[in-house]
Each structure stands twice: as structure tokens, then as C-alpha cells.
Amino acid sequence: MELRQLRSFVVVAEELNVGRAAVRLHLTQPSLSRQIAALERDLEVELFARIKKRFVLTAAGATFLAEAQDLLRRSDEAVRAAQRTQRGELGTLRLWFVQSATFDALPRLLGAFRTAYPEVVLDLESMTTLRQTEALRDGRIDVGLLRPQAPAGTTAVGLAPGLETRVVSSDPVLVALPAGHRLVRRKRLRLADLADEPFVFYTRPSGPVVHDTLVGFCRSAGFTPRIEQEAADVQTIVSLVAAGLGVSLLIGPTPPSDPTSVVYRELSDDLPPWQLSVAWSPDNRSPVLARFLDCV
Template structure:
């Protein structure tokens, strides 16, 4: 069975005449009759009821006609589908992101991408940077919004583009400010004001670059962090701060979360700055990935 036979069947079914169908198909009647007979033999069913005076669809043929029409319509659309896939207008894209990106680059980036490729199926998955690197190398995701390691730590098969650099701010329990446990001066905060408080932070294995940035900042200021409850999601960190479990140093964009019971204060002096960027496989030729990277480059 092939598309030619399906077209023959639809023509005869719509014309209910072999002669008119042959004329429509620009062929003679004997080859058309042979084609329909071969199709029926292949299917093992009778599609038409024939008499000398008329041709009618069998019950099976009448029901099968809609399926045949859909098949021909899908076949006619295939070249256009291939072209849309090649342009990145169609397909799927698997995006992973660190929790901090949810409040900075992710919404705008995905929104602009979907505006240009509304028919691409985009799946989003929150994932720590270390797991994203593994997922990229294994082909489990297509692109990742990560807090990068040092350039020397980037896997050679991965490409990377910086998207944002922002300062860290101190997230402190609102109740501590109200009680005077923490006393910022001039709207800012010195690290010394909170250095003795429990520090809520990602475990180093989950976010080594972020972890090292903060512990390095403590060391630079002559302080040693007192580690409190660890957490692997930024929303959880902010919830623990709200509960009075400690303080956290978080990207400034986390102020957009508006977590009740938490106040974000600027750090005096030269606060550490955190970078978030896009990672993808260098050899990935997927048009949807190329299009997403192009959108990121225009940021």
C-alpha cells in the first residue's frame, strides 16, 4: 500500500465512478481498477460494492474514507513541517534552570523565545548547576541556565554565554530587624553585622561556584561562616530565613520574590557578584537550540 493507492481510493470514493475518477486522476480506467483491487487485496477487505450500473462504498470503505483523507492531508503537510523544523519554528526544547534564574533571566528569555516560536514545545525543569551539567552531557536536556564554575571548570564539550551579573544582598529575618538583633546603618549592612548568625546556604556539591563565592567573601572580610540549615532551592532558603533560622546572601533579583518576613539589605563596600548564564552542547545542531541561543545573545 502506498500514497498513490490511497489517492486512487479517495478519488473513486468521492466520484463514485471509476471513469470520472480516472479522468480526475488523468489516467485510464483499467490501471485505476487494478490499483483499487490490489489495495483491497492488501487490506483484506472490500472497500467498494460494485454492480454494472453503480459503484458504492462498502461500510468499511465509508468509515475508512475519513482516515484516508487525513493521511493525504498529513502527507501534503509534511514538506512544510520539515521546513518549519529546520527553521526551529516547530519541535521541542528542554530547558533546565537554577532557582535563582526564576527571578532574573528565565521569564524574559522564555517569553521572548515563545513570541518567535509559539509552536515549539518548551519544557522547564528546575535543577542545580551540577545536575544540569550532567544532564547536558547525557543529552537529557537541551539548554541550561546555570551558575557557572570557573572557565577552567567548564566541560570542553559545552558552550557558555553570560546573561547577567548581579550583586548579592543579605536576606535577613524581618523580626530580627524589629527586635534590634540586627542593626543596619544607613540602609546598608556590613558582613560583620551578620557574620555570627547561622548562614543558610546551598551545599557545596550542589552549587560549588555559589558556595565558594560566599565563603570566599567571608574569608576576605576576616570571618568564618557559621553554617546553618542547608537547602538546595532558593525558595527554601528564603523560607528558612523567614522562619528565623538564619541569614542568607542571595542574588539581588530575589527581592522580586517578595517573601513575607524577609528583608533584603544591600551589603556595604564591594559585595560579591554572581553570574548566571546559558550552557549548551557545542555540537548540538538542533534548530530549536540554535534559535534559543540566538534569543539569549540578543539579551
């Protein structure tokens, strides 16, 4: 039994006239009659009968018609799903992101992608740049939103060799201060102004490049930061700053916060911006990935 036989049978059942059905199917009447006869032989049932010169479905034919229509519908749906998957309109996008991306780039990119491809499933997780690059090379994720290297002019080595990257933003280093801090009255600060301050810092395992680069900026300004509290995520860092446990250096954009608790200030030091990039493996041929990169 073939799908073309099912389609022919359904049209004949709808028309109850082989001649009209043949016209709809762009077949000759003898060719269509042979298809129906072959289908009946395969099924070992009689699908049509002539009663008082009328062409009608048998009881078996009526039962088979409902099932044939369902099979054809599901077949058409399967074809459309395969075609849409190839176009990247269906499927899953596995995306990991650094936490600092959640305050601007991630909602902006995902919002555009969701509008364009609402039926793609998003598999999202917050993860460090190092873990993302490992997962991209292993094929465990499709795309990363990460900081592939320290700012230009620093000594940190890039983390994404062998991966394709596309810059989506260049972000400054900012100072986070408790709202009641004496330095809040200044609109811009120098790193040297923070030399005697206790710091709340990223834990090194959570982001060694970020940690080491920020410490390096401080040392270039003439001091080593006195780190008194550490946290793995920026929201916790901001909460600790709000509690008055120290100041911090953060890569923008910063999380929303109550200005009566935490204040952010720009630095006047000539520090290079920190790039946020989309990264993917050139070996990944996922159509969904291609559509996401179009949105980017």
C-alpha cells in the same frame, strides 16, 4: 497499493466522472483509468460500476472510500507533523535550571518560548549547575539554565568546558536580613558589617562553587562566616532568615518575600556580578533547541 492510487480513487469517487477527475489530477484520462484498474486488481474488488449509463460506486467502493479518505488524512497529518517537527514547532524541550533562575530569567524565557511555540512539550526540573553540565554532556537534557563559573576574578574553575553558553543576566550578591535586624536601617552594607553575625548558608553539596565563592568573599573582607544553619534551596534559606536564625548572602534576583519578615540589601563591596547563562551541547541538533535559542 500506493498513496497516489488512493488519491486518484478519492477524486474519481468525488467526481464520478473520469474525465473531470483527470483534469483535477492533471492526468490523462487513460492514465487515470489504468490507475483505478490497477487498484481494483490489487484489492480484488470492483470499486466502480456503470448503471444506466451512470458511473457509480459499488458497495465495496463506498466502504473503501471512507477508509481511503481517513488514510489520506492521516498521511497528510503525518507529513505536516514531520515538517513541523523539523522546524522545531513540535517536540520536547528538556530544560534544567538552577533555582535562582526561577525568579526572573526562567519565567521570562519560557513565557516568550511558549508564546512562539505553544505545542512544544516542556520537560523542566530544578537542578544544580554541576548536575546540569553532566546531563548536557551525556545528552540527557537539551539545555541548562545555570551559573557556568564563579564571578570573574575568583579562583573557581569554570564548570562548562566543551559546552556552548550564552549569558542571559549578570546578577549581584545581596544580603538577606531579618526584618527587625539592626542593619536594616542602612540602604547599603559592607561585608565587614556582617563579621559578627550568624549565617544561614547554602549546603556545600548543593552548590560547591557558590558556597566556596561566598565564603571566599567573606574571608577577603576579613572574616570567616559563622555558619549556624544550612539549606539546599533559597526559599528555605529565606524562611530561616525570616525566623531570625541568621543573615545570608544570596545571588540575585531574590525570591519574593514579605518585607515585614525579610529585607534585602545591596553590598558596597566591589564584588563582581555572577552570570546566569543558557548552556547546551554543540553536538545537539534538536530543532526545538534551535528554536529555544532563537527566543533566548
